[in-house]
Amino acid sequence: MTGDWSAFGGVVPVLAGSPGAGASVVTAVLADAVQLLAWRVLMVDTADPVRSGLAAAPVSDGPWSAGPHPAVRIRHSWRGSALVARLETTVPVLAPEMVPPPRFWASPVGQPQVTVVDVAADLWRLAANPLDGPGAWLRQGTPCPRPILVVRATRPSLLHAEQVLHRLRVWSAVGLVTMPVALIVVGARRWPPGVVGVAGTHLTPLVDGAVFLPHDKDIAVGGVTGLVTPRRLRDAVLPLLRRWGLAAGVRRLPGVKGALS
Template sequence: MVATVVADVLQIAKRSVLMVDTADPTRSGLGQAARSEGPYVPGPHPAVAIRFSWRAQALLARVETTLPVLAPGMVPPPRFWSPHPRHLDATVVDIGHDPWRVAAHPLAGAGAWLRRGTPAPRPVLVVRPSIPSLARAEQVLARLEYWSNLGATVMPVALIVVGAKRWPSTVAGSAGRRVQALLPGAVFVPHDPDVAVCGVTAEVTPSRLRAAVIPLLRHWGVVPVTKPSQSRSGLFGRARGKGGAADVARAPDRGLSGPATATTGTTAADRNP
């Protein structure tokens, strides 16, 4: 969900966006994110392909397979997701696999989006506001830290908390040292009943969810400081929602076009199917 919110903010701000969903198709949360399916291109294995569709003005790329199970290491590497000759301002990736497994060897498959490069990826760790979720997040960070110390990958640079406006009592105090380093800049994406019931659909994500991630994207310089016009949600037709952005990264030097405006997806430590 966070990857979709981030992508919607970017395209409403008139950025050219590629959304990448590396999840096993049966586990993907973005199966209904586009109004219609587009063409597909073959992947590195004859049983694996990439389907391109449109989510308003954002290009949505999802992995497809005829295999009964798609392990993280079997996901096509970043160069296969290139939508040449389309210019891109940002690529938002939802790694979509068990982050514990991805972090075990993040140099191939879905984890390849975490590799160092130019422009540098900006991974975001997505958690729920609970003690078990922060414990799992600490475990994922501990695994990724090994690869980061080798100079192979980039550690998450931000923490996004979904389903809350603030930390419940005692939760933040339970964080391990690696998660604690991310707590001061934590971004809270509030609960939305429509998204909770329907999931991500082809409609624009609710404005209050988008408003939650805008300060982070402004800090990174990928959206303007001035507030984007909410009327841009007309890109989606009828606007959805009420109110008032794992896995991630821009693919540096891996065959994707566009300038160095890397942005985020989700590395969920506590993921809903």
């Protein structure tokens, strides 16, 4: 039941370890950083359209393609040179199991080198059965996905994340899903005193190598738009991209303002 990810390049699922952690922001920051490094990027938004944190992310809309059901289809749009794939549906509420499996999200304009996925679902519920819907992006396969867990620098957020990882570990132990390999902390520059101590067995290995995404007041107020994400946020994820061989020798990303074109 492992996946063939060759049509997507390197797959980076982004998971919110707790409610409101900021997974959509991290998805946009990663996609912007990678495309500015001249990699071909596919950004996947699995959220119900009315609840998407990336609804305003595309700069220009493109065509849509059919999904597994007549009421669900995928719109392909552009954010600079990154292709954005997001859901469109005529049903009032889109249940997680109605989200099309990964094969429906493949790029119609050439194979990406990196696919960044906003796994927009309640991760606690998803971890109960992560093999369908948005959880399908966690399937082990070739090349192996690199899931990122997103948290806030708070005790409740880390406690939530620890329980989620405990639930996912059951599926990982039988070779079905890939556990998060990196931790991104949104809205902070360092761990506040007394927070890291609540990390349990599953979260502790990710804590020391955590990447901190500092607070940005414009994104905090306005969310992700068609404007390029701030340079200091993109620079914050560079160590992670270097670790994965996507930014070798790069110290800072190009300064870009306004909409990606």
